[in-house]
Amino acid sequence: MIRKTRRKRTWFAAAVIASGSLFATALPANAETGVSATQIKLGITLPLTGAASPGYNKIGNAMNAYFKYVNDNGGVYGRKVTLIQKDDMYTPQLAIAKTNELILKDKVFALVGPLGTANFTATHKSVNLAKRGVPSLFLNTGFSGFANKKNYPTSFMILPSYAMEAKVVAQFLKESHAGKKLGLVYQNDEFGIDALGAFTAAGVKFDVSVPYTSGSQSAATAQTWVSQLAAGGAQVVVFFGVTSATAPLLAVAAGAKYAPQWILGSVGADPLTLQALGVPVAVLNGAQTPAGNPSPNDTSDEYVKQFQEINTKYNTGVAFDDYVLQGMNLGLMTVQALRAAGQNLTRRGLIRAMETKGSTFASVAYSPLGYSKTSNVGHTGYFMAVMGPTGDRKPLGGSVTLYTTDSGSGPVVKSTFKRPAMPAKGLPTNS
Amino acid sequence: MRNFKFKRSLTLVAVSSLLSITIVSIPTAAQATPACTTANFVTTCVGATSDTAPYMLMTPANFNGTVYLYSHGYRPNVNVPAGIPGYGGYTVTNTAEPAPGGNAQIIGALLGKGYAVMGSGFARQGWNAESAIKTNVELIGIYKKQYPKTTKVVAWGNSLGGFITQALAERYPDLISAAAPLCMASDITPLMTMAGDALWGVKTFFDSSIKGGNYSSGAAGYAESMQDLGKVFTVIGALQAAITANPTAPAWPATSTVPAALKAIPSRSALVMVALISGVPMQSAHFDSTSAPAGIPASSALSFQLAINPALAALENIANAAALAVLATHDIELQAGGAVFDNTATNYAARVSAEQFIWSSALSGTAGINGLLGYLAAVPRVKANPAAVAKMASLGTHSGKVEIPTILFTATADPVTVAGNQQSVVDRYAAYTAEKWAASKKEGVRTRPANNQLVLWNLPPEKYTKFTAAGSPDSTTPAATGTNHCNFTLSQYLAIADLLAHASSTGKNLSGGALLTKLRKTGGMTYDRGYSAPKMKHYGE
Numbered sequence: 001m002i003r004k005t006r007r008k009r010t011w012f013a014a015a016v017i018a019s020g021s022l023f024a025t026a027l028p029a030n031a032e033t034g035v036s037a038t039q040i041k042l043g044i045t046l047p048l049t050g051a052a053s054p055g056y057n058k059i060g061n062a063m064n065a066y067f068k069y070v071n072d073n074g075g076v077y078g079r080k081v082t083l084i085q086k087d088d089m090y091t092p093q094l095a096i097a098k099t100n101e102l103i104l105k106d107k108v109f110a111l112v113g114p115l116g117t118a119n120f121t122a123t124h125k126s127v128n129l130a131k132r133g134v135p136s137l138f139l140n141t142g143f144s145g146f147a148n149k150k151n152y153p154t155s156f157m158i159l160p161s162y163a164m165e166a167k168v169v170a171q172f173l174k175e176s177h178a179g180k181k182l183g184l185v186y187q188n189d190e191f192g193i194d195a196l197g198a199f200t201a202a203g204v205k206f207d208v209s210v211p212y213t214s215g216s217q218s219a220a221t222a223q224t225w226v227s228q229l230a231a232g233g234a235q236v237v238v239f240f241g242v243t244s245a246t247a248p249l250l251a252v253a254a255g256a257k258y259a260p261q262w263i264l265g266s267v268g269a270d271p272l273t274l275q276a277l278g279v280p281v282a283v284l285n286g287a288q289t290p291a292g293n294p295s296p297n298d299t300s301d302e303y304v305k306q307f308q309e310i311n312t313k314y315n316t317g318v319a320f321d322d323y324v325l326q327g328m329n330l331g332l333m334t335v336q337a338l339r340a341a342g343q344n345l346t347r348r349g350l351i352r353a354m355e356t357k358g359s360t361f362a363s364v365a366y367s368p369l370g371y372s373k374t375s376n377v378g379h380t381g382y383f384m385a386v387m388g389p390t391g392d393r394k395p396l397g398g399s400v401t402l403y404t405t406d407s408g409s410g411p412v413v414k415s416t417f418k419r420p421a422m423p424a425k426g427l428p429t430n431s
Numbered sequence: 432m433r434n435f436k437f438k439r440s441l442t443l444v445a446v447s448s449l450l451s452i453t454i455v456s457i458p459t460a461a462q463a464t465p466a467c468t469t470a471n472f473v474t475t476c477v478g479a480t481s482d483t484a485p486y487m488l489m490t491p492a493n494f495n496g497t498v499y500l501y502s503h504g505y506r507p508n509v510n511v512p513a514g515i516p517g518y519g520g521y522t523v524t525n526t527a528e529p530a531p532g533g534n535a536q537i538i539g540a541l542l543g544k545g546y547a548v549m550g551s552g553f554a555r556q557g558w559n560a561e562s563a564i565k566t567n568v569e570l571i572g573i574y575k576k577q578y579p580k581t582t583k584v585v586a587w588g589n590s591l592g593g594f595i596t597q598a599l600a601e602r603y604p605d606l607i608s609a610a611a612p613l614c615m616a617s618d619i620t621p622l623m624t625m626a627g628d629a630l631w632g633v634k635t636f637f638d639s640s641i642k643g644g645n646y647s648s649g650a651a652g653y654a655e656s657m658q659d660l661g662k663v664f665t666v667i668g669a670l671q672a673a674i675t676a677n678p679t680a681p682a683w684p685a686t687s688t689v690p691a692a693l694k695a696i697p698s699r700s701a702l703v704m705v706a707l708i709s710g711v712p713m714q715s716a717h718f719d720s721t722s723a724p725a726g727i728p729a730s731s732a733l734s735f736q737l738a739i740n741p742a743l744a745a746l747e748n749i750a751n752a753a754a755l756a757v758l759a760t761h762d763i764e765l766q767a768g769g770a771v772f773d774n775t776a777t778n779y780a781a782r783v784s785a786e787q788f789i790w791s792s793a794l795s796g797t798a799g800i801n802g803l804l805g806y807l808a809a810v811p812r813v814k815a816n817p818a819a820v821a822k823m824a825s826l827g828t829h830s831g832k833v834e835i836p837t838i839l840f841t842a843t844a845d846p847v848t849v850a851g852n853q854q855s856v857v858d859r860y861a862a863y864t865a866e867k868w869a870a871s872k873k874e875g876v877r878t879r880p881a882n883n884q885l886v887l888w889n890l891p892p893e894k895y896t897k898f899t900a901a902g903s904p905d906s907t908t909p910a911a912t913g914t915n916h917c918n919f920t921l922s923q924y925l926a927i928a929d930l931l932a933h934a935s936s937t938g939k940n941l942s943g944g945a946l947l948t949k950l951r952k953t954g955g956m957t958y959d960r961g962y963s964a965p966k967m968k969h970y971g972e
Contacts, residue, residue, distance in 0.1 A: 050736075051729035091736045092789045093713070093720040097893030104959060122789040125965075132961040145788075188796030190788050213796040215737035218730040244730075 032346045034109025040079045040338060040345065043102035045088045045095050045123070046115040046140070051217075052090035055243050055273035055323045056115055059140070060085035062327025063113065063334070065314035066307075066426075070335050073427050077343045081335065084108060088115075092122035099123040103134060110350060113158075113330045115140035117190050118214070120155075130154050135350045137337060138330050138378070142267070143190050144407035147377045154347075156354050156371060158333065158363075158378035162194035162240065163407040165266060165290050168382040169238060170202035171403065171412045172263075172290075183208040183234025183260065185225055185249060187241040194407075195240045195265070201409065208232030212245060222248035230258045240265040247277035254283045262287040266382070271391025272321040284391040290382040292365040295393045296325045303329070303364040306426040329364040336361040336428045362420040362428065366402050380404045381415055465577055473542055476577060477527070484554040484566040487527035488547065488574055489538060495545035496580055497935055499928065500567060500607070502588030502595040503528040503550065504917065505616075507758045508557030509653055517664035518754055525552035531589055531613075531917075537924050546932070547581075549574055557762035558619065560827045563595045564602070571606050585931045587611040589917045590848055597829055597837070597856060604835045609934035611838040611927050614845055614917040617852040619827035620820075621969035623763055625709050625849065626756035627772030627813070628968065629749060630663070632705030635810055636803075637666045637698075638686035644760045644813065645770035656761035662686075663753045670746055674699055678739045689806060696802050699742035700795040704803045706745035707783045707790065710851065710968040711752060714844040716910035716918075718744035719895050724902035737792035740896060743904060748846035751916065755847055767823040769816030777812070780804045782968055831859020833883060836934035840919075840927060840956065842889040843964060847916040850888070850964035857963075860884045885930065885940040887950070888957045888964070889913045889923070912955040926953040 034041040044060055047053040060083065067081040075081065084106050086098035095116070102108045111134060114120050120139055123129065129136055136155040139146055144161035146152050173182065182204070186192030188211035199206070210225045226249070229237055237260045239246055246268035253259070262283075269289045275281055294301040297320075299308065307328040311320050318324060338345065340353035340361075358371030367381030381404035385393040395401070404415040423429060465476035465488060472492040479485050490498075506524065513520030529550035530537045541548050551570055553563045567586070575581045586607045588596035593615025600610035616622055627644060634641035641662045646652035666684050673681035683689065683698040706713060713720050723735035763771055787800050794800045841853040867880040891913030897905040910918050926949060933941045941949065950956040 051733035089721070089736060090733065091721050093741075094893060097721075100890075101893075103961075118789050118791055121785060125785060125789070128961055128963050131963065143788075188798055189791035190797075193797050211796060211798055213738070213792050213799075215730075215734045215792040218728075 032109060033107050035079070035345045038079055040076060040081050041084065041106065041108045042081065042110055042112050042334065043084045043086065043099075043106060043108035044111065044113045044115075045086045045098045045102070045119065046113070047090040048085065048087035050089040051215075052242060052244050054277055055270050055321070058318060058321070058323040059113060059115070059327040059330070061315055061318065062311070062324040063331040066310055066328045066331030067335075068314045069310045070331070070427065073425075076335055076338045079345075081338070083112070088119055090116055090119065092118045095119035095123050096126045099127045099129075103127060103132065109345070110135040110137060110347065112137045112334050113140050113327075117141045117143040120146065124152065124155065133347050135347050135354070137350075137354065138333055140326075142194070144194050145190065147375070147407060149374060149376050152376060154351055156358065156376045156378065158330070160292060160367065160379045160381060161377075161407040162191055162265075163198040164380060164405050165382055166195035166198035166240070167202055167405045167412050168290050168384070168403045169263060169265075170199050170204045172288075172384050173204055173236070173238070174202075177236045177261065180235040180261075181207045181233050183210070183229045183232060183237040185210045185212065185229070185237065185239045185241065185245075187211075187245065188213050191267075192240050206238075208234045212241065214242075217241070217245035217248060219248045219252060222252040225249055226252045226256055226258055229253075229260065230256065234260055236261045236263065238263045238265070239268060241268050243268040243270055243273050244277065247274050247279050250274065250279045250283050251277075254280050259283075264289045266290050266292060270322040271387060271393070272319055273323065275391065281391050282389070284387045285389045287387045288396065289385050289387065289393060291385040291393060292367060292379055292382050293322070293325060293329070294364065294366075295385075296320050296322055297392050301364075302422040306422055307364070310426060325364060332426065332428065333361055333363055336430050339428055339430050342431070357430070360420065361430070362423055366400055366417070366419050367404055367415065368417045377407075380406065381417075465573065478573070480551065480554070480566050480569045480573070482554040482562060482566055482569075484551045485525055485527045486549065486551040486570050486573070487529045488549040488577065489529055489542060490547040490578060491542040491545055493545045494547055494578065494580065496582035497932065498547040498549055498574055498578070498581055498584050499530070499541060499931070500571065500584055500586045501528060501530050501548065501550040502563060502567060502586070502592030503552070504588070504590030504592050505558070505755065505759065506556040508555065508762050509656070509758070511660065511758075512657060515657065515661050515664065517668060517750070518660060523556055525554065525556060527552040531919075531924055534921070534924070536921055537928070540925055541928060546928075547574075547578070558591065558759065558766065558826060560591065560594055560598065560619075564598050567595065567599060568603060568606065583608045583935045585609045585611075585935045587613060587927065587931060589613050591616050593848070594827060594829070597833075600833045600835055600837050601830055604833070607835065608938075609836045609838070609931050610833075611840065611931050612853075612856070613919070613927065614841045614848050615839065615852055615856065616827075616848045617829055617855045618824075619763070620824050621855070621967040622848070622852070623760065623771055623823065624969035625711075625967060626752070626760055628709035628774065628777075629705060629711060629752060630659075630756050630760065631772070631774060631813060632708055632807075633663060633666060633749065633753070635807065636687060636689060636701040636705065637670065637684050638662055639688045640686065641666075644764065644772045646761050646764055648765070652761060652765070656757055660754060660757045663757060664750070667746065667750045667753065670698060670702060674739070674742060674746070679734070693802055693806055696795050696799045699739070700793060700799045701803055702742050702745045702749070703790055703793045704783070704807075706749060707786050708779045708807070708968065710849055710965070711745065711748045711846055712844040712849060713741055713744050713790065714891050714914060715744040715747035715751070715846065716914045717896060717904065717906040717908065718747055719891065719893070719911070720744050722894050722896035722898075724898040726902065734792075738795075741790060741793040747906070748844075751846045763823055763826070764819065766826060767816075767819035769819030770813070771815050771819050771823045772813055773815035773820065775812040775814050779807045782971070829856055829859065830863070831856055832863045833860060836883045836885070836938065836940045838885045838887065838927060838930050838934065838940065840887040840889065840923070842891075842913045842915065842918060844891050844914040845916050845918075846914075849967060851967035851970075853886070854964040854966060855970075857884065857886050881939065883940065885934075885942075885946075886958070886960075888959065888962055889919070889955050890957055920955065922953050923955060926950070926956065
């Protein structure tokens with residue numbers, strides 16, 4: 001059948017030129033896609049609009065702010081780092097299209113911080129990131145499946161896995177909430193299932209378990225969650241989901257005067273975003289949460305202090321929260337990775353640098369990094385924190401007690417790991 | 432989520448894309464000498480090959496020596512009554528098709544450049560690869576006899592015609608100098624596995640009275656297949672109505688016999704599961720698995736994007752593929768001598784192990800996935816006749832070993848001959864050239880074998896679902912580029928014809944900047960050596 005109507009030409013036409021020019025253009029011997037004498041081009045897909053965007057939509061700008069700071073201070077071996085952000089609206093099919101665009105049209109050198117488990121699963125499979133040899137650094141997801149280096153040879157995690165997080169929380173539940181009726185609200189996909197498996201393996205049984213499907217979160221559905229939790233008499237409720245689901249859960253619970261001890265998973269516990277989504281700040285007071293990073297308000301922390309300064313100057317007017325902190329840290333990690341790969345920057349070199357030197361990178365998170373030739377695991381641990389009257393979090397017990405573990409059957413252990421110091425002025429000099 | 436009304440029935444859209452056939456009156460008896468007439472500087476000859484296949488040759492007065500041999504796609508080999516809901520009627524025809532769809536503009540453009548065109552209607556419809564190849568070989572001889580100044584024959588074809596074209600390239604490099612299999616079918620076994628899985632999925636979830644295969648012989652089998660056709664389209668209509676009435680939790684069709692507990696999962700999720708286990712794409716003619724109506728709350732929009740739109744894409748694609756699945760199953764069983772679909776050893780959970788993460792919301796999360804896969808694991812499976820399976824395999828397979836230039840082009844969201852068909856030929860050619868390279872090196876030859884395969888893809892835009900002012904999905908618009916079966920533009924066909932002409936005259940495919948410029952000007956044609964389409968499910972995850 002011949003289509004009678006020609007549709008408006010899409011970016012694919014441009015993509016053709018871009019992909020083809022990989023073969024048609026004579027590049028210098030040491031040149032690499034997305035790298036010129038003056039520039040390193042990077043890309044990220046994440047939800048910038050839509051229901052899942054609150055909070056996440058600040059990460060890219062925070063990364064960019066950090067890169068601008070580095071660029072103003074000489075760049076990476078003289079090259080300026082640029083980041084192209086693409087809005088995937090948290091939908092896998094759009095993530096595929098946007099990643100294709102980044103690679104074929106924009107010709108980025110590497111992906112940094114692509115967000116979402118379903119989205120990265122989709123793009124990795126459909127865009128053939130491994131076959132193309134495109135480095136995908138610091139995935140913004142804790143799905144433990146991405147730690148499979150055989151399946152994801154060019155990808156590197158940064159967050160501790162959801163399984164690690166659940167194992168730390170499981171230990172905490174046993175130590176601090178024994179005998180209480182337990183409730184669990186979790187995203188009913190690999191996100192929550194990763195956690196659920198770890199809870200089960202740790203022997204934690206929930207009296208009320210409420211799964212929800214990603215995308216279904218709303219005030220109306222939260223009513224049913226709260227009803228189930230309250231009817232089951234849950235005294236301690238663990239939440240494993242995204243912030244756009246935490247918000248209706250807490251808001252509805254507050255309205256219903258249902259006030260269990262909340263334990264909010266790290267992904268959905270940013271207080272500023274929760275307040276912006278209508279959660280009364282008082283509800284957060286006393287909520288417990290596994291945390292990997294210091295509070296974004298903790299100016300005694302050298303990373304936070306430096307990042308806040310950069311945010312003030314290069315991300316003007318944007319409130320400094322967990323997402324901004326995470327974005328800045330992604331920038332810091334990226335610059336170290338680029339430097340570690342050397343001046344003759346190649347995709348293979350970047351992956352090799354991640355494998356051989358990545359575990360030594362400075363990062364705001366307290367736990368060790370697991371990168372090696374056989375591992376693409378990022379951070380490996382959490383400490384428990386508690387939120388105060390303003391939603392700000394502090395280490396439970398007054399000081400950080402770090403627990404590290406793995407995504408499998410390994411034990412949860414107290415760690416004495418000492419986080420590397422923030423590079424002077426926040427500018428890495430590693431090689 | 433509010434309810435909405437479709438502006439147009441999906442199934443009606445589906446039918447329109449199945450076939451397009453040239454209406455040309457041609458004698459059907461074998462005719463040694465073509466009957467020719469000349470008008471407007473074009474000589475049109477008609478006749479029939481020794482197997483009674485009608486053909487048509489069209490040659491311009493300024494014939495430059497190159498003739499295009501077109502092979503048409505699958506036409507059902509049985510009549511379909513007009514009363515079949517959602518399908519309409521069809522009468523078997525073997526009219527000759529000398530260019531895609533008999534399109535006058537394509538024919539005119541080629542004749543205008545001095546090229547001739549020809550094509551057969553083939554003696555038998557249905558899956559006719561082997562007889563069609565013989566017919567085409569004979570037709571080439573007839574043409575050369577009629578026009579001795581012929582220097583080059585290039586072959587092209589759509590769908591099953593793409594299979595035939597690839598086979599000609601593999602087996603008769605001495606007869607043709609370049610070939611373009613378009614929206615091609617590859618081996619018949621994975622194709623029929625896809626058809627069988629889709630029908631079995633629809634039957635299992637939505638209407639257990641659908642036979643889905645193992646049809647009786649003779650008139651009884653024909654009646655069974657027609658009943659199946661009606662039932663499949665009826666159940667698709669019921670699903671469409673259910674989603675329209677309640678997109679979030681559409682009811683299961685009244686014909687469904689799944690346990691009540693399973694019906695707690697929305698029927699749309701079962702629809703998505705059918706698409707995933709069979710390998711039907713998750714982007715369709717009008718549904719991009721991405722868009723949501725404007726003006727609805729953000730949370731509803733996300734739900735529509737992640738759960739509703741994908742279900743509608745699955746519905747539309749299954750509607751497009753279902754008719755051919757039923758008709759081809761009946762046809763192949765007749766030729767093979769028994770049931771050819773066997774899923775007794777199929778692990779559907781393994782098949783969707785990666786995709787379930789991608790489509791988790793559309794599948795209603797882990798609970799939905801486990802429930803649906805659990806049911807598929809528990810219900811009785813279908814066993815094939817081993818002799819029929821072996822016979823089927825002999826009806827069509829490609830080696831991928833080609834020495835002449837070939838140009839492959841398909842849509843990545845083709846629901847009938849899914850992109851994995853083209854990918855399998857790409858993979859086999861890669862293996863073949865690797866073998867040749869290894870053999871050359873053993874003999875001390877350090878020159879890599881030439882790459883004679885140009886692989887092009889037609890990708891859908893990132894967003895194309897349209898909505899009415901009231902927020903309902905609008906499927907009255909033309910199918911998006913990169914979707915539907917053989918849904919190519921005139922420009923794309925003409926670009927392929929130009930690429931064939933270049934390959935034929937030079938012995939190699941166009942490349943470099945000239946190729947890229949050609950593709951850019953045409954639109955909707957992507958050359959990307961890093962792209963691989965998903966393998967067909969028959970080959971495993």
